[in-house]
Amino acid sequence: MKSIDLKGHLRTEIGKKGSKSLRKEGNVPCELYGGENVHFYVSEIALKKVIYTPNTYMINLDIDGKKYQAVMRESQFHPVTGRTLHIDFEQVSNDKPVKVKLPLVTEGAAPGVLNGGKLKINMRKVFVQGLLDKLPEEVKIDISSMKIGNSIRVKDLNYEGVTILDPQSNVLVSVATSRNAIVDDEPVAEEAEKTEAAAE
Numbered sequence: 001m002k003s004i005d006l007k008g009h010l011r012t013e014i015g016k017k018g019s020k021s022l023r024k025e026g027n028v029p030c031e032l033y034g035g036e037n038v039h040f041y042v043s044e045i046a047l048k049k050v051i052y053t054p055n056t057y058m059i060n061l062d063i064d065g066k067k068y069q070a071v072m073r074e075s076q077f078h079p080v081t082g083r084t085l086h087i088d089f090e091q092v093s094n095d096k097p098v099k100v101k102l103p104l105v106t107e108g109a110a111p112g113v114l115n116g117g118k119l120k121i122n123m124r125k126v127f128v129q130g131l132l133d134k135l136p137e138e139v140k141i142d143i144s145s146m147k148i149g150n151s152i153r154v155k156d157l158n159y160e161g162v163t164i165l166d167p168q169s170n171v172l173v174s175v176a177t178s179r180n181a182i183v184d185d186e187p188v189a190e191e192a193e194k195t196e197a198a199a200e
């Protein structure tokens with residue numbers, strides 16, 4: 001699992017007035033729970049590398065010199081401006097399973113797509129649980145054997161030491177037909193035959 005460093009500072013005033021003052025100064029009020037509850041703040045600019053990314057990070061928090069390992073749990077945004085209003089972090093440790101959502105990544109070229117089908121990615125992230133040293137950076141799916149009409153479900157995933165928490169029947173990716181689709185994969189077969197003939 002990827003990790004990233006983030007520095008914060010303890011809050012001297014807790015409440016709406018203190019939070020408003022922090023935001024005016026370009027900071028975001030935060031809370032760390034899961035062990036000791038810590039109220040702190042982080043620069044809004046520094047938080048962008050954690051929020052605006054498809055990656056899921058284990059965060060090395062440094063709050064006024066005290067170190068914590070954490071994952072980001074909840075984030076609140078202003079409905080009009082989109083600015084970050086508040087972030088909740090959960091403290092984690094190497095010996096305790098953690099629940100996170102990991103990005104889904106496809107690998108390979110699906111024959112069904114080469115024949116005119118459409119690749120549909122139904123889930124962008126997968127909810128998993130495992131020890132930090134067992135969690136992958138992302139959930140990878142090989143689609144190189146998928147034909148039109150094929151799908152890959154949560155139940156098809158297999159990561160040692162990792163439990164998938166999403167429903168087993170959920171479809172991760174599928175190849176749907178389209179008007180120009182060739183179901184019998186003739187173009188792929190013809191291309192292969194041409195390649196073999198050229199080699200001979």
